[in-house]
Amino acid sequence: MTPDRTAPEDGIAARRAALHLIEQATGGQRLLSETIGAGALERLSPPDRARAQRLATQTLRQLPRADRALKPFLVKQPPLAVRNALRLGAVEIMEGAAAHGVVNALVQIMSKGKRTQSYKGLVNAVLRKLGDQPPEAFAKLPVPKLPNWLRGPMVEAWGRKAVDAMEAVHAAAPPLDLTAKGDPAALAERLGGALLPTGSVRLTGAGQVSALPGFEAGDWWVQDAAAAVAARVLDAQPGERVLDLCAAPGGKTLQLAAAGAEVTALDLSETRLGRLRENLGRTGLAARVVQADALEFDETGFDAILLDAPCSATGTIRRHPDLPYAKDGAEFGALIGLQAEMIDHALTLLKPGGRLVFCTCSLLPDEGEVQVEEALARHGDLTLDTGALARPGIEAGWIGPEGLRLRPDYWADRGGMDGFFIACLRRGPERG
Structure with missing residues (x-):
């Protein structure tokens, strides 16, 4: 599936691009940064580009939960491109997006792909059933686990309890950390963020980075604490x-x-x-x-x-x-x-x-x-x-x-x- 270059419909272009990013990671063994660096999002508008990255990142973060939520409604696994569309839709629905909008957009995307058009009915049916589930059903889904190739060495190094705690942090969207060029306390106050003990400034729900006060002036830069x-x-x-x-x-x-x-x-x-x-x-x-x-x-x-x-x-x-x-x-x-x-x-x-x-x-x-x-x-x-x-x-x-x-x-x-x-x-x- 290739990213949409022209679709004017609300949410279609961003979702199609997000699916391309997800497919490259799960099927092509390519990091999102590699796919984006190759120009996957270059023709999208800045808002759609940001939305595509957010959708892809959050779907991959919650992918094991999405698979668990979808499992009762699938007799057998569809092809990867279809499975990823279901995963993206499941994550959006689990996070509170209006099910009808998610379903309509993904059905439309499926209908335009040669490999996926015959599965549009399946996507429609499964995601509508998922949308009928009560929110508390999603809250009971377990924290996503690391894959065995990584989890094994991690447990050996730090113990199961510590790895469980790390996985719980991995499951949540991270805040944004900044390093101040000048006084970090003043920057934290200016941006309404928290001053961390090590001197970084942490923002929650920051939105578009380049639109934050002080970005153009070079008062700070993004850097994990x-x-x-x-x-x-x-x-x-x-x-x-x-x-x-x-x-x-x-x-x-x-x-x-x-x-x-x-x-x-x-x-x-x-x-x-x-x-x-x-x-x-x-x-x-x-x-x-x-x-x-x-x-x-x-x-x-x-x-x-x-x-x-x-x-x-x-x-x-x-x-x-x-x-x-x-x-x-x-x-x-x-x-x-x-x-x-x-x-x-x-x-x-x-x-x-x-x-x-x-x-x-x-x-x-x-x-x-x-x-x-x-x-x-x-x-x-x-x-x-x-x-x-x-x-x-x-x-x-x-x-x-x-x-x-x-x-x-x-x-x-x-x-x-x-x-x-x-x-x-x-x-x-x-x-x-």
């Missing part, structure tokens, strides 16, 4: 030479530049660096931007390096619920090897006594705690600076012997946070 902690641990000082490896789209670069450091922002992707340059321009902050392979970059003498290494991104599922469907863990071994290479190379770029903050947005210890254990074993002059992790808002129980572990179930009553691992490593002084 957990991700923002890494640059705070690095604690860049005015005038320090700081390297941000794997920098795009630039949230951490902006933090380092706002602290007054002389920042070099490096990334392999020129496309992603385009977003970083846009963010620098919007905020009026300065950094030297370099497009290069991090493993081939050989400039040395940096006071500090921030390495947010490529990883499984399993810590971002609360914001990217497509990941469990688009990935299966097959590439994780290669990523773990790459992370070790990048740590070793980054250390050669530090001046003696310099510090490296290594972080990953992963919930898997192999991409966090284990990496630090093995790096310390490989480098005799390397030390772990646990004192650097004791930043405002960081609870003592989050700091372990290898570094700082952040999880989605932390601050669950506030909307949670991304899963992140952060460690501060110090290179030994130069020997005379």
